[in-house]
Amino acid sequence: MIESVFAPWHAAVSALPFEWARYGFMRLALLAVLLVSPLLGALGTVVVANRMAFFSEAIGHAAFTGIALGVLLGLTDPLWSMIGFALLLTLAVTWFRRRGGLSSDTAIGLVMAFTVSLGIVILSRGGDFARYTNFLIGDMLAITGRDVAVLAVLGLVVFALFFFFFNRLLLATLSPAIARSRAKRAGAAELAFACLLAVVVTCALPWIGILVINALLILPAAAARNLARNTAQFFAWTVAVSVLAGIAGLIVSFYASTATGATIVLIAMGFYLLTLVRRAAS
Amino acid sequence: MQLPPDNAPAHHGVAPHRCGECCTTLKGIGVRHNGKAVLEDIDLHLHCGELTAVVGENGAGKTTLIKCLLGEIPHSGEVHFLDAAHRRPDSPVIGYVPQHSSFDKDAPVSVLDLFAASLAERPACLGVSRSVRDAALEGLRRTGAEDLIDRRVGTLSGGELQRVLLGLALTPVPNILVLDEPMSGVDHSGREQFYELLSHLRREYDFAVLLVSHDLAALARFADRMVFLDRRIVCEGPPAEVLRDPRVREAFSLHSVA
Numbered sequence: 037m038i039e040s041v042f043a044p045w046h047a048a049v050s051a052l053p054f055e056w057a058r059y060g061f062m063r064l065a066l067l068a069v070l071l072v073s074p075l076l077g078a079l080g081t082v083v084v085a086n087r088m089a090f091f092s093e094a095i096g097h098a099a100f101t102g103i104a105l106g107v108l109l110g111l112t113d114p115l116w117s118m119i120g121f122a123l124l125l126t127l128a129v130t131w132f133r134r135r136g137g138l139s140s141d142t143a144i145g146l147v148m149a150f151t152v153s154l155g156i157v158i159l160s161r162g163g164d165f166a167r168y169t170n171f172l173i174g175d176m177l178a179i180t181g182r183d184v185a186v187l188a189v190l191g192l193v194v195f196a197l198f199f200f201f202f203n204r205l206l207l208a209t210l211s212p213a214i215a216r217s218r219a220k221r222a223g224a225a226e227l228a229f230a231c232l233l234a235v236v237v238t239c240a241l242p243w244i245g246i247l248v249i250n251a252l253l254i255l256p257a258a259a260a261r262n263l264a265r266n267t268a269q270f271f272a273w274t275v276a277v278s279v280l281a282g283i284a285g286l287i288v289s290f291y292a293s294t295a296t297g298a299t300i301v302l303i304a305m306g307f308y309l310l311t312l313v314r315r316a317a318s
Numbered sequence: 319m320q321l322p323p324d325n326a327p328a329h330h331g332v333a334p335h336r337c338g339e340c341c342t343t344l345k346g347i348g349v350r351h352n353g354k355a356v357l358e359d360i361d362l363h364l365h366c367g368e369l370t371a372v373v374g375e376n377g378a379g380k381t382t383l384i385k386c387l388l389g390e391i392p393h394s395g396e397v398h399f400l401d402a403a404h405r406r407p408d409s410p411v412i413g414y415v416p417q418h419s420s421f422d423k424d425a426p427v428s429v430l431d432l433f434a435a436s437l438a439e440r441p442a443c444l445g446v447s448r449s450v451r452d453a454a455l456e457g458l459r460r461t462g463a464e465d466l467i468d469r470r471v472g473t474l475s476g477g478e479l480q481r482v483l484l485g486l487a488l489t490p491v492p493n494i495l496v497l498d499e500p501m502s503g504v505d506h507s508g509r510e511q512f513y514e515l516l517s518h519l520r521r522e523y524d525f526a527v528l529l530v531s532h533d534l535a536a537l538a539r540f541a542d543r544m545v546f547l548d549r550r551i552v553c554e555g556p557p558a559e560v561l562r563d564p565r566v567r568e569a570f571s572l573h574s575v576a
Contacts, residue, residue, distance in 0.1 A: 199441040200441075203435045203436075203438060203441055204435075206435040206442055207435035207436055210427060211416060211419060213414070214483075217390075217412060218414075218436055219409075260426070261424060261426055265426060265428065265468075265470060266427065266430065266468070266470070267426065267434075268442065268444065269426065270426035270443070271444070
């Protein structure tokens with residue numbers, strides 16, 4: 037039933053004069069890339085500005101334990117246990133940070149080592165870990181109509197909340213003291229953002245891959261930072277780089293028979309290097 | 319797009335130097351940290367149009383006092399604000415210029431973005447509306463910083479940054495302006511200009527100014543009142559008087575000053 041929603045999309049893309057456009061899985065994957073890449077890019081602007089790259093890396097790696105919990109609980113789709121565990125981890129790291137006892141990178145490092153090990157131990161019982169290697173590199177071409185629909189709903193919700201919290205997060209990043217004096221307390225906004233990030237990273241993981249997803253979050257924003265002079269330009273450049281790298285990476289991976297997530301990352305890296313050259317020239 | 323109301327006093331422009339009508343009262347303020355008193359028995363009146371300077375050694379509780387005024391930390395005692403009509407608005411507008419501000423040199427954030435993050439409803443990543451830009455320009459014009467509106471915050475010099483942050487603290491025009499050692503990282507001539515600007519602004523807009531600083535020489539010229547703090551108020555009064563007090567002279571080693 038859901039598939040019929042995508043009929044106009046399939047018809048439109050099929051009309052393109054390219055070989056890849058003849059395949060239904062590629063047309064769906066393209067739609068998924070168009071949904072996921074702006075989302076990861078947008079969240080990446082805040083991740084880069086707030087130095088949260090290590091946190092988002094840890095969230096991605098925590099998926100091991102999320103999958104393992106799903107297996108233990110006998111879930112057919114481990115996505116829910118992955119999201120649940122990622123949120124739990126987000127709360128734990130936030131609590132550690134606010135308690136202030138540990139520096140944030142030490143706290144995240146500890147938590148990440150624990151969750152990765154726990155997940156691998158559970159999943160490798162009986163020597164069966166090979167079944168889960170798909171999560172390591174992701175499989176964009178296996179995406180279904182239902183998955184794309186979930187991503188679309190997720191995208192709408194995340195963008196709405198992201199825009200709602202954006203100014204508060206920005207002011208708190210620039211000057212916590214000024215933010216407090218203007219009664220724009222950012223505690224709730226920061227926690228909400230970390231949770232959004234955890235959910236988006238986790239939902240995109242099966243398609244992009246645990247090993248490379250963080251690069252897709254960081255690279256477009258890092259490239260845009262070299263070009264932008266203000267927040268609006270930063271955001272626009274980030275989304276543009278993210279979407280361009282996504283589309284190019286998908287198509288290149290089709291012809292080169294490579295993993296899509298990693299191919300997108302290499303192309304985004306290319307964009308980043310170009311912006312470095314541009315920045316050095318200016 | 320709604321901006322916070324502009325709190326410029328109604329008699330702006332024809333006001334005498336001090337209206338003396340509105341006043342912020344701190345009564346019996348005390349703060350304890352880990353069982354130790356950081357501040358005790360602080361009674362202080364901040365009159366509008368008046369520049370009150372708080373001096374004291376490091377650890378004397380100056381920044382803690384500011385946090386009490388901003389409502390950021392729990393404290394005993396009371397803070398009251400009384401406006402010109404002798405009403406007690408729940409939340410006076412407080413403009414605040416914090417200590418040690420610095421921004422990431424590469425941050426893709428313009429001065430306008432800083433204002434938008436503070437004032438605007440529309441997320442700054444989707445652009446800044448005309449009305450917010452106008453409000454930012456107005457705030458920056460008050461401190462002669464309107465040329466800086468499109469500069470990235472990380473590229474501003476110490477003096478430029480102070481004028482931008484002061485302009486932000488004046489948008490909307492506050493009832494009380496609080497500055498916590500605003501001059502760290504600003505050279506001597508920049509400091510003089512800044513104090514002159516501050517003196518001029520508090521006369522023009524008739525707000526109370528609370529300034530924490532170590533610049534005794536400048537404060538002697540620009541402050542109306544000086545408070546010497548050492549956990550409690552040791553002495554207060556006109557700067558010349560306070561600077562003659564033996565306890566103050568000892569704390570700041572003022573042996574050579576006449």
